[in-house]
Amino acid sequence: MKLLHLYHDIMNLYGEYANISAMERILKKSGIECQTDKLSIGDNAELSEYDFIYIGSGTERNQKAVLEDFRKYTITLKSYIDSGKVILMTGNSFEMLGGRITDASGTEFEGIGIADFSVKEQNKKRNTSDAIFKADFSDKELVGFINKCSEIFGIDTPLFDVLMGLGNKVDDDKEGIRINNLFGTHLTGPILIKNPYFLEYIANLVAGKEKEISTKHLGFEKTGYEVTLNALCRAGAGAVPALSVRN
């Protein structure tokens, strides 16, 4: 199988390269041969050759620089998504999929238009938060961190319910976007390391029905996940009623 870490050197703010490392390891541990390509601005990736694509988060300025390059993939990315192949986009990378991004100065940048949403940035306050999200495809919540300065309007197919943290816009209890097997979320950092059950779910989609995914190697990951989930539930209890049942 072929994995692609796209914009690896510019959209990589929070140790996010580890997402691709985690995918590579779980496939290999499951007996599936795979290789990872790292490509960036100026390269021409043949998206249809890949079985998994990952793009991470960048500074607001880096995202705009990447957007100019990313535009060339509009058609090939659309067919990649339509074919049901898996792509994960974390942090502000998935904001490029929408209609437009308006930066803090009011300048508008046209998105690649695969989805219909719009993004508005500001430069006054960094919106950060620990996060617990619930997905409809798993009984295991996701944990992580959000670090952004934007709000996203008009997403019809969100990825997560927000139990703790920040949604797509202020006071939104929905977060991220899902289109077929495209997963976009503002959870940043190595979320596939931190969320071994989410990794398992995604790896199953990548591997397909014929191949079985092995999770035997994920012992420390699973314990680490429980420690974080419990710590966040304790921290969030009271403020977040849905969490207090865990205490």
Next chain:
Amino acid sequence: MKLFLTILICRFLRFIGKLMGKGSSLPGKIALKLCPDILDRVKLPEYIIAVTGSNGKTSTVEMIAHILTENGKSVAWNKEGSNQIEGVTTLILANSTLSGRVRNDILLIESDERFARYTFKHITPTHYVITNLYRDQLTRNGHPEWVADAISDSIRDNTQLILNADDPLVSVFGKDRDNVIWFGADRLESDTEECTGMYDDGVYCPVCKKFMRYSSRHYAHIGHYKCTNCGYKRHDTDYTVTSVDLDKGLAVIDGKYDISLALKSLYNIYNILAAFTVASVVGIDKGKTAENLSNYVMKNGRVVNFTIGKRHGTLLTAKHENSISYDQSIKLAASEKSGCDVMFIVDAVSRKYFTSDVSWLWDINFDMLNCENVHKIILSGKYCNDLAVRFSYTDIPRDKIKIFEDIKKAYDFLNSDREEYIYTITCFSDKGKFLTLL
């Protein structure tokens, strides 16, 4: 009268606070409530030196204060590191006469990089040192460019900037300003051509976002860079580290001022160079400054020597959520030729804020420990599982690694008849949990 009363109250509160061992930001906070324009009303000294940046602020400020004091200057500075506007207000009022005149020759301010814009709305520094901009506490700082924008808002036209020429993001502040003082290091023997960290924040030009090239890297994105597109490049330096021998513990500034290093890291040398630069700007003799800096051991408790049974060790305070700080401590431990054990503690990620985010572990280059000098590696604290996962992605042999969630058990493991030197690497938030066991 309002000024007089506010200063009186602030000094009284400071006095009580000191007796009770409380922090120094509350008196300033109350003073600002009583008299919001208090900082505009006080009479400040001839030199107002501010220091900001991601890493090294506290150490740089301490060294500047040390040199200036040794040379007969009277310095008011925020020793306790209360570096937001409240702490700075306490500092100023505590050193003022009741008529509102700061009594010292020099006001030296360590300033939080994100809050400097509020502090320097009221106070205009005569000199403003910006040390570096790294990935630091991203859970509250966003990212380095976000911080750079915040610092940019704090820079006043009539302030003279003192900038690290080797940091491309910091050097942007000096663009189109003509009275900047630049410090940096010449090509050093330890330099590399490629970035040796887990990530490279120097790939793209901070001005035009096209490719930059480095002719030499000191560490991370710190080095000699030039943009292939817009020509933005490292500025020539006014104060320069011309050579470094970390084995011998010697740095040379401007080709003739030898400084013996108490802490043998490149990172520390930048703090020394920044302090040297400020001292020179204030008019202290360079030879004397070099003497004052030689073998200077920081009093801020970030390096603590200890013994466990018969074994000797050093606690190196790295900052959680700051991979460059960890990389530098790891490099220091890995260079221990007589052999060492290295212990990491991640128990509370942050001291001030609750967060469970350990993304920063993935930005640290732990593979530097994969060398003969390092014997055992001990992972400890509540987040030891995350550390264990991180280490499973290094090439370090598994049998070198010991994992103890309980810090006391890790301590007991170290309290053995092994002979290796011990390095304990952790953060302010966790170091006390180790030091109380000694």
